[in-house]
Amino acid sequence: MKHTTIKDVASKLNVSVSTVSRAFNDKYDIRTETKELVLKTAKEMGYRPNPIARKLIQQRSLNFGIIVPEFVNSFFPEVIIGAQEVLLAEGYQVLIMQSNESSETEMKNVDTMVDNMVDGLIVSLTCENENIEKYKELIASEMPIVFFNRVVDDLPASKVVFDDYKWAFFATEHLLVQGHTDIVHLSGPKNLLLSKNRSQGFDAAHRKHKIPVGRKIPCGFSMEEGERVALDLIKKDEVPTAIFAASDPGAIGAMKVFKDHGYAIPKDIAIVGFSESSLAEHIAPPLTSVSQPTRDIGQTAAKLLLEQIDTKGLFVPQTIVLNGRLNVRESSMKV
Amino acid sequence: MKHTTIKDVASKLNVSVSTVSRAFNDKYDIRTETKELVLKTAKEMGYRPNPIARKLIQQRSLNFGIIVPEFVNSFFPEVIIGAQEVLLAEGYQVLIMQSNESSETEMKNVDTMVDNMVDGLIVSLTCENENIEKYKELIASEMPIVFFNRVVDDLPASKVVFDDYKWAFFATEHLLVQGHTDIVHLSGPKNLLLSKNRSQGFDAAHRKHKIPVGRKIPCGFSMEEGERVALDLIKKDEVPTAIFAASDPGAIGAMKVFKDHGYAIPKDIAIVGFSESSLAEHIAPPLTSVSQPTRDIGQTAAKLLLEQIDTKGLFVPQTIVLNGRLNVRESSMKV
DNA sequence: ACCGTTTACGGGAACGTTTCCGGTAATGAT
DNA sequence: ATCATTACCGGAAACGTTCCCGTAAACGGT
Incomplete structure (x- = not known):
């Protein structure tokens, strides 16, 4: 060498x-x-x-970093691909790290990225979400950074998010319109903005249709969590007629348990998910879910980042809200 | 900053x-x-x-690079997680790049990694697979590198692979035992070793049971490809009684098309996949598939790499073959 | 012929480390 | 008391670039 x-x-x-x-x-x-x-x-x-030497003297790297909480589900990989598309075209290389839903490794990842002098960061927070101070310092030190999907309110940075409120509203309304009056919401991790928004959309739909707001149960973004919650409902004999989960894996886990316990979907329980994992249209029965424009999210985040770098200094953080759609499938259909 | x-x-x-x-x-x-x-x-x-300055003077980075052809399916992410587990524990950081099944970006990724002075590389080749000369040069220049999953024969490097032959044999035999005599094999990309091995396992099982070897149709590792092939079979009125696909996405794509055209699974057509995507047990009907020890693959590759670095010089490439299992599910069950 | 300007290139400092080579003071042995 | 040895520490070169500054040649105008 x-x-x-x-x-x-x-x-x-x-x-x-x-x-x-x-x-x-x-x-x-x-x-x-x-x-x-x-x-x-x-x-x-x-x-x-030699880019190393170049970085050293120029204090920049032509590299961007993307940090995601996980990438076993297809959501984040798809976002990454979108971001890569625009970044690679501009001559940048993209470094990817995953924090495995741990705030600690997330912080290490950030450090590694900063040490390696990335010119900017695209990040989606972990559920634990304990590094806000760290990010505030980073932003204060003028590191270009844009958050997506998993964001928090009080970080003065650009964000690209999904209109969780609106689509949670639609998803819930879809269930209400079918006549359900006992809907349980499997809400996401409580310190994420998106959880709050989806939860509020859930509420709003109930209010609009003048139906008492249903129960809410905290539930992580994994199949295991969905299974846990469903088991709990069955055990306590509190099974509702419909479920609106804040994530697809949660919905799928729950669906699996209900099916295993002899409940018919959607006849006994209707289920709606959120995020449109690639599983949704292939499981049995196909899962109604809100689909997010993953690739678009990545592209938008990347563009925002580039823009921020160009207009260095006289730049104001902006929040871009992207649109989605509700894919109605068998799991929530009236029988 | x-x-x-x-x-x-x-x-x-x-x-x-x-x-x-x-x-x-x-x-x-x-x-x-x-x-x-x-x-x-x-x-x-x-x-x-500052690691940049350190890299410059030391000519090493304490970074490892992982290059995968894609990560929309969970296979590669899981492998990456496994590799990260052992590498992070040793104080290394892991850089991830995806080549999107394109040999060209794969080459660029390699260059970026080398330029950034990674201490070693873990790579799984793209289907196009046109960079063998490049890798030969790399290896000749003593860059530690181990391949996994998507490997080719004539690269003098360590490899960790799956016994594709054996498990393709078992998967096929499973179908034969159920009485199928007209099995179509959706084979993988032809320049990958694993395609050849799976195909030969397919043959061997037929020979053992003294049944003429079934047809083979080249089919990429994506749902679209599976759909394409299935449509083609239907159009030509050559639908078999069973399908053994070299990949889960291929199997799932095909299954979807067959179901949409009124074929019952497994009654009309039995289907077996390969690779155990996370979809397998959740789709309808649940897909019989060969599961690979993804995390283990990553860990083994990482360990091999570390070992190679320690024994620098007096090191001989070794190939490690890992074991799997056949998860029999409804999609291939006799009715 | 003279002077200013442009063009094209070389010299060398700088980026933030590591590492080799000395040097000084303290320590131990004789 | 002298000398060799050790323990700590400082100075400076080196890694491979970029970029500012200087300058010789060519050029144009008067």
């Missing part, structure tokens, strides 16, 4: 290091003729500028 | 830069007393050694 350096190609051509550097950064102060010569022989010698 | 540097803490304590550096690295040549003082005030000042 002996990298050929800029000096090697300089001495080979009997030019100065500066000239070679200029050829690669195609600035002024170089004759196109020599520039092409340099570029040509550099290629022959297999020379590529 | 004004990093406090080593100089800042040195001048604050009226010691030399070397001393501070020693406090952070070596144990010799420094009094434990001063070492602790340095460490303490460094922490107070919020100083962290």
Whole structure:
């Protein structure tokens, strides 16, 4: 691994290091003729500028970092792909880290990214969500950063979010319209803004239809959590006629348990999920769910970040709200 | 973003830069007393050694790179998590890149990783698989690298793979035992070793049971591909009584199309997949599939890499074959 | 012919570390 | 008391770039 350096190609051509550097950064102060010569022989010698050294002197890396809480479900990978699309096109490379829903590793990830001098960060918070101070410092120190999906209220940064309130409203209303009056909401982690919003949408739909607001049970974003809650409901003999879960995995876990215990879906219990995991349309019965524009979320976040870097200084954080749709499927259909 | 540097803490304590550096690295040549003082005030000042500068001088990064062809399905994320578990524990950070099944971006990813001086690489090849020469050069230049899952024969590197032959054999035999004599194999991308192995397992099972080997149709690792192939079979009126797909998404895509066209699963067509995506047990009907020890694959690859780095030089590439199991579910059950 | 301006390039400092090479004071042996 | 050894620490080069500054040549105008 002996990298050929800029000096090697300089001495080979009997030019100065500066000239070679200029050829690669195609600035002024170089004759196109020599520039092409340099570029040509550099290629022959297999020379590529060392980005480490470049980062050190320029204090920037042409890298962006994306930090997500998990990527076993397809949601985050899809967002990442969207962000990559626009970032790669602009000549940036994208570093991905996952914090495994742990605030601690999330913080380590952030440190690693900062230490590696990424030019900006795209992050979705973990459920634990204990690093807000850290992020405030980061933002204060002018690190460009945009949050998506998992955001909190009081961070002065750009955010791209989904209109959770609205779509939770629609999802709930869909159940109410079918005649359900006993809907249980499996709400998300309580310190996430999106949980609050979805919960409020749930409430609003009830109010509109003048039906007492249903029960709410905290439930994490995993199948296991959904299973746990469903089991609990069965055990306590408090099974409702419908469930609106704040996540698809939660909905699917619950559905599995109910099915296993002899409940018919949607006849005995109607179920609606949220987030449109790739599972939704393939499970039995197909799951009604709110789909989010994953790729679009990633793209928008990336664009926001680029914009923020361009307008450095005179920039105001903005929040972009994206639209979705409710995919009605068998799991919530009136029989 | 004004990093406090080593100089800042040195001048604050009226010691030399070397001393501070020693406090952070070596144990010799420094009094434990001063070492602790340095460490303490460094922490107070919020100083962290700049890894960029360190990389530049040391020519190593304490970073490892993982390159996967995609991560929309849960297979690769799970492998990554496994690898991270062991690598993080050893003090390394893990950089992840996805090549989107494109050899070109795969190559760019490799370049980025190398340029960023990762100490080693864990990679699973794209289907296109056109960078073998590139990898040969890399290996020749002594870059530690281990391949997994998507490997090719003639790369002199460590590999951790799955016994595709064996499990394809079992999966096929499972169908044969149920009395199927007309099984179509949706084979994977042809330049991947695993495709060949699964295909040969398919053959072997037929031979053992003295039944003519069934048809084979090339089929990519995506639902769309599965749908395409299934549609084609229906159109040509060549629908078999059973299908053994080399991937779960392929199997699921096909299943969807068959169901949509009125075929009953498993009554009209039995289906077996491969890879145990998280979908398998939740779709309708639940999909029989070969499950791979994803996390274990990641861990093993990581360990192999660490080992290779420790025994630098006197190291021989080894291939580790991991075991799996066949999860028999409704999609292939005799009715 | 003279002077200012432009063009093209070289020299060298700087980025933040690590690490080798010395040097000084303290320690131990003789 | 002298000398060799040890324990700590400082100075400075090096890693591979970028970029500011300086300057020689070429050029144009008077």
